[in-house]
Amino acid sequence: MLRSALILILAFLALSSLALEEPSQADDYLTAAAIFKESFQYDKAIEILENSSQLKENNELARYLARLYFLSGKHNKALSIFERIKDKNWLDYIYLGLIHEETNQYSKALRSYRRSIELKDSSIALFRSGKIYRLKKDYKKACDFFQKVLDVDSSIRIANFYLGECSLKIGHNEQAYSHLSKAITFYPQNKEIQTLLSEAKAKLGPDYFKTREKDKTIKRKRVKFAPIRPDEDSPLVRVAIAQDLNKFSFSCQGQFLIKDESTDYQGKAGEIYTLARKGKRLYLYGYEDKKELKNFSSKVTISSIREQGLSFAFYVLDIVYGQDDFWQKKLDRAYQGDLEALLVKNELILINILSIEDYLKGILSAEIPASSAEEALCAQAVAARTFAVRNRNRHKEKFFDFCSDVHCQSYHGLSARTKATDKAVDLTRGEILVFNEKPIEAFYHSNCGGCLSADSFGNIEYLEAKIDSASGVMPDSSYLQEMWFIQEPATYSESGSKSSYRWQRVYDREDFRYIFGESLQSLDAINPRSKGDCLRYKEVSVDIAGQSLNLKGDLNIRNYFDKLRSNAFINEIKYDSKNLPDLLIFW
Secondary structure: HHHHHHHHHHHHHHHHHHHHHOOOOHHHHHHHHHHHOOOOOHHHHHHHHHHOOOOOOOOOHHHEEEEHHOOOOOOOHHHHHHOOOOOOHHHHHHHHHHHHHHHHHHHHHHHHHHHHHHHHHOHHHHHHHHHHHHHHOOOHHHHHHHHHHHHHHHOOHHHHHHHHHHHHOOHHHHHHHHHHHHHHHHOOOHHHHHHHHHHHHHHHHHHHHHHHHHHHHHHHHHOOOOEEEOOOOOOEEEEEEEEOOOOOEEEOOEEEEEEEEOOOEEEEEOEEEEEEEEOOOEEEEEOOOEEEEEEEEOEEEEOOOOOOOOEEOOEEEEEEEOOOOOOOOEEEEEEEEEEEEEOOOOEEEEEEEEEEHHHHHOOOHHHOOOOOOOHHHHHHHHHHHHHHHHHHOHHHOOOOOOEEOOOOOOHHHHHHHHHHHHHHHHOOOOOOOOEEEOOOOOOOOOOOOOOEEEOOOOOOOOOOOOEOOOOOOOOOOOHHHHHHHHHOOHHHHOOHHHHHHHOOEEHHHHHHHHOOOOHHHEEEEEEEEEEOOOOOOEEEEEEEEEEEEEEEOOOHHHHHHHOOOOOOOEEEEEEEEOOEEEEEEEO
């Protein structure tokens, strides 16, 4: 209610200023229209712009009115305006493409998307082109576009499903299996993906998987890591490298000892073993022959036997990194230090125990390019160390300090170490950032989107919200703020990955059903409740299928909408001629 009242007050003030002054200020009209648009009151926004005397000569007004016409299902009116604009930009062509799709003029839609892509690679134009070619059963071209979607923005998880499906149609079974395997991890309840994945596996045949596993085992046995002298002068930390396991497989570059409080077993260098849970005990097997070698209690330590003060690396197979996120991968990784496997409430957890300085060496290149300047690497080392010191015991209920994912810091173990990042850790040894003699919350990110937020984790006095540009000014009107999201303002973040600096999502009715398991037509409203720094949503309510869901906090908002890149966005619900939702767009 408070939010709705505020919108009406702001709109009233904007309209009042139009009534009192000569209606020549296009910005005033755009601001008033944008206020109504944010709450999906498209008809009121349209009414404001239609009353502007500058509409015919001002392309900015015309473009915004055309978008509003499109979103409210008035396709012909939107089309007539866009066709009238001479110097079309990439965004005009996207909306033209969407309009042509609505009227089933797919060749025109593809031409519009092609023109848009020529001006700027955008995931919307690429994704919709893929959907059209899929509809036309030109699966080869559909594959090309869905692959480009993932190249531009790999966070669009549903593209893996369409790429896998279309690959299967043209007999690219290996590619189909790869992308459908990803899709099923994202949408495990989707029966259509399960069916297609089974079909891809059947077409590849059992011999394909046997050969692949055999080749993988041969390569794994050839992996070599030189012994390392561990750091023994800094505190030990416990890092969970895998959780919720049934089993895991590993080898050691040297001889090792696995033991509980009463039993031990000495393992051979280079041999691969599997440790599996069975009831409340842990069982050790040979990896290839599956022969049981020993069984242990619910907690074991696995330590390499040192030679001349040097320890040997453990090589752990199929570690899942980025669970459920678009960057999810299953990789073999090497770790120095000891391993500990323990059952906690019937969950098998694998923990790496090592010094905090060695831990940081397994973090740095996962969080910043190792090719960065030395001082940048040193700054990152100080930030990472500060975060670790402040957040130790973060997961004490599960008997470890840190997880190995972005919730704590991305830890890739020995596999990630480089000479440059190791040097940065050594050069800054023991250094942390403090405020009032306490370690600070040393947050860092790959890309702030052009604005540094200070309130994402509560109000902390030493964090400052600011624009990541020389101007240091955030647009103050609703319309200009919307354009700030859609366009690419010049900020320092812009020099990084474009797909993470400014991103888009579009869901049609089919996409929405696959992702959310609900009909898009059952979506009644997405109501912004509150915003924080940098226009990031802190609370959003979603009215869908007769229920109202209240989403609070960054991750809850992002995760609900299929793992959005951030909670800084504007969104548009596009309605058909019957006033039912048929597109959901995020900028």
